[in-house]
Amino acid sequence: MDAVIKKIMPRSEYMEKPVTHRPSQAEAEAAVLTLLRWTGDDPDREGLKDTPKRVAKAFLEMFNGYDMCPAEELGRTFEEVAGYDDMVIVKDIHFHSHCEHHMVPIIGRAHVGYLPDRKVVGLSKIARVVDIFAHRLQTQEAMTAQIAAVIQEVLNPRGVAVMIDAEHMCMAMRGIRKQGSTTLTSTFTGAFKDSPEEQVRFITMVRNGLSA
Ligand SMILES: Nc1nc2c(ncn2[C@@H]2O[C@H](COP(=O)(O)OP(=O)(O)OP(=O)(O)O)[C@@H](O)[C@H]2O)c(=O)[nH]1
């Protein structure tokens, strides 16, 4: 597995744990204090006294995707699946991310399918990969492509399909202020890319829960 990860790392930096040069906790707290002042509030008042510390801690949790390697999650595979080689879809994977433009939430659901080539991966690992990428600053397009690419490269299935349906709070809370508008993105690789029928089957199964 290490060899596989090493092989893909130079090509796909986002698949490894990105190198980060984090500031100190004190620097992070000072930055939050500045932003509190930027809101117009008084950072010295009782209710805000511990907020810089809490926000710095919350950031470590919400952005823990920078400390994890999505390729590693897909390392353990199973081959004893009684010859099953048809589509596997994990749908409705709810996630919270943050847009890289405004650092406000993206709330959505990912649907991930693949066509196994002899081996399958634990279902939870697909959701873990979604979470790792979600816990980094994102655009929806990049997140969709990254999930598909890491599954394709590490698992090497016959094809991968990823669809994301998400609401961007930067469009709801500010700016254009459109509530309830959602964005759909999809990436298809391998047999999904080559075959419109496989794409339709994926979309139908995601939408209906059953194939047509
Ligand atoms: N393509 C894409 N755009 C995004 C995503 N998240 C946020 N955006 C958009 O990024 C754009 C940034 O536009 P800018 O004009 O640089 O910034 P802005 O003045 O804050 O834009 P407004 O949101 O229109 O007020 C906006 O149109 C956002 O809607 C995403 O995941 N994908």
Ligand SMILES: [Zn+2]
């Ligand atoms: Zn945004």
